[in-house]
Amino acid sequence: MGVAELEFDLDVFSGPFDLLLTLVLREEVDLRELSLAEVVVGYIDHLETRGELDLEATTEFIVLIAALLELKSRLLLPGEEIDELLELEPNEAAEELLARMLEARRYRLAATHLGELLAAAPAVRYREAPLPLELRRADLDDAPAGVWDPAGLGKAIAGLLVRPPQLDLSHVLVARVSVSERISHLRQLLRQAVELSFDDVVSGADRMTVAVTVFALLELYKRGELSWDQAEPFGEITVRAMSRPSAGTRA
Amino acid sequence: MSSELARTLEALLFLSSDPLSAEELAEATGAGDLDIAGALAELQQTFAPGARGLLLREVAGGYTLASDPLAEDAARALLGRTRHSALTPAQLETLAIVAYLQPVSRPEIARIRGVNAESPVATLLDRSLISESGRSEFGAVLYTTTSLFLKVFDLRSLEDLPDPSQWDATADEAGELRDRLLAAGEHRAGTTLE
Amino acid sequence: MSSELARTLEALLFLSSDPLSAEELAEATGAGDLDIAGALAELQQTFAPGARGLLLREVAGGYTLASDPLAEDAARALLGRTRHSALTPAQLETLAIVAYLQPVSRPEIARIRGVNAESPVATLLDRSLISESGRSEFGAVLYTTTSLFLKVFDLRSLEDLPDPSQWDATADEAGELRDRLLAAGEHRAGTTLE
Numbered sequence: 001m002g003v004a005e006l007e008f009d010l011d012v013f014s015g016p017f018d019l020l021l022t023l024v025l026r027e028e029v030d031l032r033e034l035s036l037a038e039v040v041v042g043y044i045d046h047l048e049t050r051g052e053l054d055l056e057a058t059t060e061f062i063v064l065i066a067a068l069l070e071l072k073s074r075l076l077l078p079g080e081e082i083d084e085l086l087e088l089e090p091n092e093a094a095e096e097l098l099a100r101m102l103e104a105r106r107y108r109l110a111a112t113h114l115g116e117l118l119a120a121a122p123a124v125r126y127r128e129a130p131l132p133l134e135l136r137r138a139d140l141d142d143a144p145a146g147v148w149d150p151a152g153l154g155k156a157i158a159g160l161l162v163r164p165p166q167l168d169l170s171h172v173l174v175a176r177v178s179v180s181e182r183i184s185h186l187r188q189l190l191r192q193a194v195e196l197s198f199d200d201v202v203s204g205a206d207r208m209t210v211a212v213t214v215f216a217l218l219e220l221y222k223r224g225e226l227s228w229d230q231a232e233p234f235g236e237i238t239v240r241a242m243s244r245p246s247a248g249t250r251a
Numbered sequence: 252m253s254s255e256l257a258r259t260l261e262a263l264l265f266l267s268s269d270p271l272s273a274e275e276l277a278e279a280t281g282a283g284d285l286d287i288a289g290a291l292a293e294l295q296q297t298f299a300p301g302a303r304g305l306l307l308r309e310v311a312g313g314y315t316l317a318s319d320p321l322a323e324d325a326a327r328a329l330l331g332r333t334r335h336s337a338l339t340p341a342q343l344e345t346l347a348i349v350a351y352l353q354p355v356s357r358p359e360i361a362r363i364r365g366v367n368a369e370s371p372v373a374t375l376l377d378r379s380l381i382s383e384s385g386r387s388e389f390g391a392v393l394y395t396t397t398s399l400f401l402k403v404f405d406l407r408s409l410e411d412l413p414d415p416s417q418w419d420a421t422a423d424e425a426g427e428l429r430d431r432l433l434a435a436g437e438h439r440a441g442t443t444l445e
Numbered sequence: 446m447s448s449e450l451a452r453t454l455e456a457l458l459f460l461s462s463d464p465l466s467a468e469e470l471a472e473a474t475g476a477g478d479l480d481i482a483g484a485l486a487e488l489q490q491t492f493a494p495g496a497r498g499l500l501l502r503e504v505a506g507g508y509t510l511a512s513d514p515l516a517e518d519a520a521r522a523l524l525g526r527t528r529h530s531a532l533t534p535a536q537l538e539t540l541a542i543v544a545y546l547q548p549v550s551r552p553e554i555a556r557i558r559g560v561n562a563e564s565p566v567a568t569l570l571d572r573s574l575i576s577e578s579g580r581s582e583f584g585a586v587l588y589t590t591t592s593l594f595l596k597v598f599d600l601r602s603l604e605d606l607p608d609p610s611q612w613d614a615t616a617d618e619a620g621e622l623r624d625r626l627l628a629a630g631e632h633r634a635g636t637t638l639e
Contacts, residue, residue: 066365098429102420103363109418110347111340114404118338121405124306124317125326129462131266132511135524136571140592142525146599148532153598154607156534156541160557161613161625162390163632253497255515261498262516263523265459271523279523303447303491304455321449322456329457329465329473376561383560385534390633392535392560 006046006061010038021064024071031072037233040065067101182209182216190226190241198228198237253297256282257290261297261316269398270313311401312408345371346380350400351415354384354393447491450476451484455491458501458510466507539565543575544594544606546623548587557630 006017013020013029020039024031043061130136189196198217202210217239220226229238253261260276271279277287291307291314298307298316308317318326338346345368348360360368372394375381380403384395396409406412420428447455454470471481485508492501492510499510512520532540539562542554554562566588569575574597578589590603600606 062366095429098425100363100365101428102425104365105420106415106418107344107347107351107363110351110415111343113413113418114343114347114350115338115340117404117406118343121403123320123323124308125323125456125460126268126315126317126399126402127265127459127462128268131524135266135517135520140573140596143593143596145596148598150598150600150605150607152532152537153541153544154609155612156538157545157622157626158609158611158613159386160538160542161609161629163629258498258513259516259519262512263498263519265499265510266512266516266520267523275523279519281519281522297497304452304457305459316459318456318460319452322453322460325453325457325473325475326460328475329469330460373561376564382564383533383535390559392558 006043008039008042010035010042017064021068024068031068034068034072035233036065036068036072039068041233179212179215179219182213183219186213186216186220186226186239190239194241196239198239201239253293254290256280256286257293257297260287260290260294264294264307264314264316267315270309270311270315270402272313275313310405310407311398315402339371341366342371342374346375346396346400349375349381349394350396350409350412353395356387356389356391356393358391447487448484450474450480451487451491454481454484455488455510458488458508461509464502464504464507464509469507533565536565536568540569540574540590540594542626543569543588544590544603545609546626547589547603548578548581550581550583550585550587552585553627554588557626559630559633 008014008017008020013034017039020029020034024034043065047058186201189201198213202213205213217226217228221228224242226242227240229240230236259280263276263279264271273284273287273291276282276291277284280287282290294307294314297303298305300306300319304319304322305316306319308315341364344364345360348363349355352359357368357372360372372381376383376394378399379397380400381394382397383392385393387393400406401408419425453474457470457473458465467478467481467485470476470485471478474481476484488501488508491497492499494500494513498513498516500513502509502511535558538558539554542557543549546553551562551566554566566575570577570588573591574594575588576591577586579587581587594600595602
C-alpha cells in the first residue's frame with residue numbers, strides 16, 4: 001500500500017493521505033491547525049501494524065511530510081520574520097516548491113527505469129581480477145621522466161588549503177541569542193535542580209530564543225549532560241541532568 | 252585455431268577491466284582498422300552464444316568478455332554473492348541523479364531528493380558504480396558514473412539512457428499544481444499572523 | 446562446441462582471480478570428480494598453447510586462466526598508456542597530500558580531503574607513486590612518495606616541490622602546512638554537511 005491511500009483520523013481531518021494533501025494545497029484544511037505530529041504518529045502506527053518497512057513508501061512519506069513541515073513553518077512565523085528568513089514572495093516560494101516537487105518526481109521515475117534496466121540486464125558477470133604482477137609493476141627504469149608537471153601538485157595543495165566561502169546566513173538568522181549562551185543558562189539551571197520543565201526554562205522567551213534553546217538542549221544531550229522525556233506530542237518536556245560536573249574538576 | 256591478432260585481442264580483453272574500443276585495440280596492437288574488424292568478427296564467432304563459457308559483449312563504449320548466464324548458478328555458489336544485489340530505491344534514485352546530472356555533488360543530490368544522500372553515495376562508491384571526479388567551486392566532491400555502471404545496467408553509453416523529460420509532469424498537471432500552490436501562497440500573504 | 450560443464454568451468458576460471466582446485470570446481474557446479482576431470486581435459490585441449498589468446502595453467506592450488514605471452518607487448522602498450530595517463534583529480538589531491546606531508550596516514554588524507562581516500566591510495570600504490578613506510582603511533586599505515594614519483598615529476602628532491610602560495614595566498618599564512626590542511630578539511634566537511 002502506498003502512502004497516498006494511508007487513512008488518517010485526525011482532529012481536523014479524517015480520510016486518506018492524498019486527499020489530505022490536496023485539501024492542504026487547496027487551503028481547505030488549514031495547515032496551521034493540522035497536527036503534523038499526529039500525521040507522523042499515525043504513520044508510525046501504520047508501520048507497526050504492518051510489521052515491515054516499505055522503504056519506497058517511507059521515502060515518499062518523508063519527502064511529503066518534509067514539504068508540509070516547510071510550508072507550515074513558513075506559515076507559523078510572524079510576518080516580519082518571513083522577510084528576514086526567506087526573501088521570497090509567496091508566489092516565488094510556491095514556484096520553488098513546485099519546481100522542487102517536479103524535479104524530485106523526474107528522478108524518482110528515472111530511478112524506476114534504472115531498476116527495470118537492472119532487472120532486464122542479462123545474467124552475465126565481468127572479470128574483476130587485478131592485473132598480473134608483471135604487468136602491474138611500474139618499473140623505475142621504464143618510467144618516463146618528467147611526464148607530469150609538479151605545478152599540478154602545488155595547485156592541488158593550494159586548492160585543499162582554500163576554505164570554501166562561509167555561507168552567508170545573516171539574512172536567515174538574526175542572532176539575538178546564541179547557543180552557547182543558552183547552554184550556560186541550561187547548565188546553571190541544572191545545577192540548581194535535577195529536573196526541569198522545558199516550559200519553565202523558556203518562560204517568557206521569544207520564539208527565536210525557544211528555538212535556540214532547543215539546539216542547546218540537543219547539544220547538551222549529545223555531550224551526555226542531560227536527557228529529556230516527552231510523554232506525548234506537544235506534551236510537557238522534562239529535562240533531566242545526567243551527570244553533574246563535579247565541583248572539583250569543573251567549577 | 253584463431254589468427255594471431257584474434258588471439259592477442261582475446262588476451263587484451265581478458266586483462267582489461269574496462270571495455271576496449273576498436274581504436275584502443277588498434278593502438279595497442281599496431282594493427283590496422285580493417286584487421287581489427289576482421290579479428291573482432293573472428294572473436295564474435297568464437298564466442299557466439301552457446302559455443303563457449305564466455306561471451307563477447309559490446310557494452311560501455313567497447314568490447315568486453317563476460318561469463319555466459321549458463322554459469323550463473325555455479326558462479327554464485329563459488330563467489331558467494333549475487334551478481335549485483337538489488338539496489339534500494341534510495342540508491343537507485345541517487346544513481347539516477349548522478350547518471351543524468353554528472354558531475355554532481357552530494358549536497359546537490361540531497362537538495363533534489365529532499366533527504367541526506369550520504370549513505371547511498373557511500374554504497375554506490377563502494378560498489379564502484381559511481382566515482383569521484385573533481386570538486387565543485389565550493390569544494391564539494393563531484394561524482395560521475397563509472398564504466399561498471401554501464402556494464403551492470405547493460406548500456407553501450409550514457410546516451411542510451413532515455414531523455415528524463417519524458418517523466419516530467421504534463422504541462423496541465425504542473426499547471427494545476429502551480430495554481431494550487433499559488434492560491435495557497437496568496438491566501439497566506441493576505442493572512443495576518445498573530 | 447564444448448560440453449556444458451566445460452563451458453561452466455571456463456566461466457568460473459575466467460571470473461576467479463585465484464586458481465581454483467578440482468574440488469572447488471566440483472563443489473560450485475555440483476558435478477562429480479570424474480565429470481570435472483573430463484571437463485578439465487576438454488578445456489586443456491581448448492586452451493592448448495597456440496590455440497587461443499588464453500592459456501589454462503595448472504599452478505599450485507589449482508587451475509587458472511592466463512593471457513598468452515604472445516599478447517605481452519600489446520598488453521604493455523595498452524596498460525602503459527593508462528599508467529602514464531593523467532591522474533584523476535582525486536589521485537592528484539591524494540598524491541599532493543602525501544608529497545607535502547609525508548609520511549602521512551590514510552585517515553589523515555581522508556580528513557583533509559573530506560572524503561574516503563581508499564580508492565586513490567590503492568591506485569597510487571599500484572602505480573608505484575607512493576609506498577608504505579611504517580605505521581603511525583595509532584597503528585595506521587603511513588605513506589611516502591617513491592623515487593619513481595620524483596622521476597615522473599622531474600624533481601631532484603622533495604625540496605623542489607613548488608610553493609603553493611603562488612596559487613593561493615592563504616598558503617603563506619603562518620602555521621604548519623599539516624595543521625592548516627586539516628583545519629581547511631574540517632571546515633570543508635562542515636560546510637558540505639546536508
